[in-house]
Amino acid sequence: MSGFDSLLIPAVLFFALGVFAQLIKSDLKFPEGMGKGISLYLLMAIGLKGGAELAKADFGLAFQAIFWAFLMGLVIPLIGYALLRFRDRIDPFNAAAITAHYGSVSAATFLTAIAFLETSGIAHESYPIIMMVIMESPAIIVGLVLAMLARKKIAASKPKVAGQEAPGLDTGALLKEAFTNGSVILLMGAMVVGALASPDAMAKVYPFSNEIFMGVLCLFLLDMGIEAAKRIKSFKSAGPTLVAFGIIMPLIGGTIGVFVGITLLDLSVGGAMLVAILGSSASYIAVPPAMRYGVPEANPSFYLTLTLGVTFPFNVVIGIPMFYQMASWYSGV
Amino acid sequence: MSGFDSLLIPAVLFFALGVFAQLIKSDLKFPEGMGKGISLYLLMAIGLKGGAELAKADFGLAFQAIFWAFLMGLVIPLIGYALLRFRDRIDPFNAAAITAHYGSVSAATFLTAIAFLETSGIAHESYPIIMMVIMESPAIIVGLVLAMLARKKIAASKPKVAGQEAPGLDTGALLKEAFTNGSVILLMGAMVVGALASPDAMAKVYPFSNEIFMGVLCLFLLDMGIEAAKRIKSFKSAGPTLVAFGIIMPLIGGTIGVFVGITLLDLSVGGAMLVAILGSSASYIAVPPAMRYGVPEANPSFYLTLTLGVTFPFNVVIGIPMFYQMASWYSGV
């Protein structure tokens, strides 16, 4: 499958339709709640599928996948932070909040990548699904810790005011933010259900969770296309540095993912491409609410413009076929 | 199937996931309207299924089922009222409003019971479906009448004020409340459609109404798990008497149901268990709005805490396997 063909996947075409509708200022829009509802469905479905397959997976490999996923979730946001803080271009709070999104993942991008593979008839392992679940959280912690360190530094540089307490590092709250996030719980929970339930019982759920999946994904990407295009207006206020970051960072994350997938986990080209997408994609579901509350000093407009308006379209249109090529080139297949 | 296995039904597992998510204070939540929409779908689907099967059912048996369902709907709330009014523990208005919920049924519990049977490969008759439709309404009437009697008694014990009319019993309004309820109309209407439409036409509707049914039920129980757990906070204000009632009453109703199912209707163990669930479950969809308007003196917080927070989880987790055991023990199979 050539790069161009990948754009003819229905899900990607619907994404393009959404962008197009918004650009010509059509009044096409989804009713409130519909996007959120579809998103719950997709997380449930992918979780069930992953759980059922992982029940029969190799424990050692699964453990390795989890380990590397966790590490990617810690390392990628640190790289991003270093880039953003280069010569103090972006203030520490915005840098911390933004980079946390890139350490986490976008389920919609991941699912589009799966649609790409399945439409092209390319095999892939199921370990990347559990990696996706794992990678939702660590970056949130990294982001919150980076912001806390910045807060401490600022507090230290100011004269102490009587009665005012120094900002502390509340580990419990930190972990709660990172692991009780709705999409983490739903994904993880659905995986457990998929692993525990009997194959017979699962067979009754599949028409809902498997068969109509691709069609629902199309509808979701249409909505996301509209939402992505709405953010394009905000490019100007975000500025060229951030927009550039929104394209450079997925290249770095995706390259790391190809390396992890091929060399460290010994996955097939399809599987490695999925890991690359985990590395390159930026969360816009789980992380924004956590950063809103945890790093109130940052501007929410920046992170949604970047993740939804820049990186998501980049990955859907360019990243997926590109990382597939990169993985097959790197693996020498 | 042992009692424990029944907990491994996907629908029940998703219910548990919802409860768990809420207990750890996750922000997992359904968008507004999604739960109501799914609930409409489930009523439509079960109605269509019931209608199609009842079109070929035995008229005599169907009539008997309707008769006993109606009687259960009248008797169970009277038993509940007697229990609640025992030594004047609960005031008459709250007692009337609460007991009406127990005379009616919870479609979600009923559907989970069907999921239990189908997953376990246990056969069941379709008469309980029509019984469910019948049982939605009579208890509403009982509740409204009990409240009116209490109102009359109070009015009689007070000196008459000139110009103030005594509260009357408006039979028309009563019946309207009981039979025009949205879920009654949808269930009953879908049954009629299912019975009238040709099998060919129904076959085109089945992928929607039958095949994806179990999956949608999972999503619904996830939402209901979240909602049930939210009510646990209110246990304290409801008090131990009411919480105990929320567990004792389903035991009574379920036992009556087993007797009706096995002895009076001569159903299989599967069918009798479904009748038991009709007896034991408490409505939280059709009855609350009717009681809100018809018995404004009662505290709505009590009935939702009981039906959604106590009885629903009790039935889903304990009641379903227990009444199945009870039915097979009682029938001697």
Added chain:
Amino acid sequence: MSGFDSLLIPAVLFFALGVFAQLIKSDLKFPEGMGKGISLYLLMAIGLKGGAELAKADFGLAFQAIFWAFLMGLVIPLIGYALLRFRDRIDPFNAAAITAHYGSVSAATFLTAIAFLETSGIAHESYPIIMMVIMESPAIIVGLVLAMLARKKIAASKPKVAGQEAPGLDTGALLKEAFTNGSVILLMGAMVVGALASPDAMAKVYPFSNEIFMGVLCLFLLDMGIEAAKRIKSFKSAGPTLVAFGIIMPLIGGTIGVFVGITLLDLSVGGAMLVAILGSSASYIAVPPAMRYGVPEANPSFYLTLTLGVTFPFNVVIGIPMFYQMASWYSGV
């Protein structure tokens, strides 16, 4: 299939159920957004289907179908305008706004007609689907132009006030209103996706877009039945002239459609009936927002009462079987 049988199609029965529920003042209602969401799904599904079939269609015939559809979209609203302006019964603004709805189409009516044909096993061509897409827009332009002409005439008859500009004809805005409408874009876009995507890729989308389609349509018609019945209250304020128009106009439009389908396009009886429905049905999705903004002088209550409260039920219950009979009688089959 006799006329009466056609009423036993599940979709039509659910429509009747919705009307019934509303007439007995049941509180059955759909959560906000659900109707809009289902409507998006239906447009997407019919677009995909049409696109996939048109990819293999005859180019010449498709072009003819488009041409006649466009012409119908221009001519029908002009006939309607002439009728409404007869002896100045309806003021020009309301006449322009109302007639625009009749030149456009109702996707729900069209889909019910397809359900009628498929349930009865009657074949039909796929050209009417592309005709539906084409016919959404021209009538909007006709309505806006008629209103502008009326506005000019009124302005000309008044003495010129200094500094007040005469109302102009903004062609760009006109075309934008007509062609960027959300449902036009979604239908057209989904057709393009259906035509571009590979059959393999489409096969993965079909369980969602094809198999559950008829069931979803039932749910939608239930909602539309409720909404249609709600408008009946407004008959009095609309007045007998308008209500009569709501029945006469579809008869004219449908007859034109039969002629176009059989004689000009040489379609089968099933196909011609679909063209008749395009002619007879009145839009209540795409056109109302356009008229709201473009012809603010008209009363929105009139057009929704007519299209949703009069013409939609008329077509679903009477028009579909009638135009089918008319087409087979006219074609002599």
Added chain:
Amino acid sequence: MSVVTHSEKVVQIITSSSLELKLIDTLEDIGIYGYTIFNVRGNGDSGLQDSHIEGDTNILIMIVLSSESYEAVMAALSKYKKKGHHLMAFSVNTEVLS
């Protein structure tokens, strides 16, 4: 050019959606046909109203009205309250664009 406005009152009523049809009937009996309804959630003496099922859904009805209609509406709402219905009604003075 200064903007022309006139003084009216905004009455807002928060209650259970179960009362919607009845309250609307009551308003229409008084002659009020203009109103706006919001779907809301809430908390109060009747417990959590989470808008997930019909029985726990709240609405807010907003009515912009003249001082004359104000008395009639409030009196009608008072009757509901006396029967035990849970509803919170409050009003604010407003300037309406003429």
Added chain:
Amino acid sequence: MSVVTHSEKVVQIITSSSLELKLIDTLEDIGIYGYTIFNVRGNGDSGLQDSHIEGDTNILIMIVLSSESYEAVMAALSKYKKKGHHLMAFSVNTEVLS
């Protein structure tokens, strides 16, 4: 410590969702970029607005603004009304937390 507030106005506009994109453009032309939108239902001269289809859906736009912007917004809304658009706009004085 007493709470610090400043006086502003809350303008609320109820109209059809079909006008949303245009009204927002108008507001942005005046220089207003802060506003909140509610999806609502309603009834009035234009008939039942039940929010089930695009054409019968209402919105309420709430704008907290200074007395200076107030005049500009109301004047712009006046123009819409003069063209025949159905919109109800009203304002209330408020204390905003600084």
Added chain:
Amino acid sequence: MSVVTHSEKVVQIITSSSLELKLIDTLEDIGIYGYTIFNVRGNGDSGLQDSHIEGDTNILIMIVLSSESYEAVMAALSKYKKKGHHLMAFSVNTEVLS
């Protein structure tokens, strides 16, 4: 019969839904258990809040309260603002039906 009302304040808080659970906790700490929540959309300094994903959804919390509670609520909200949280809070005097 004249309608009996008493004077209170309506406080309205517009903020991100991500803060909902925390704000409700804060209110309950102050002793406020009665409130109404609206799901809204909006625009402001934090960019478009379109209500399509959790992170871009706004809520409006409406609290009818006495002048006494007013100070406590506004002070608590002030603290949130000082930490950098985006929230707009404003109050209006109202007459509540007794």
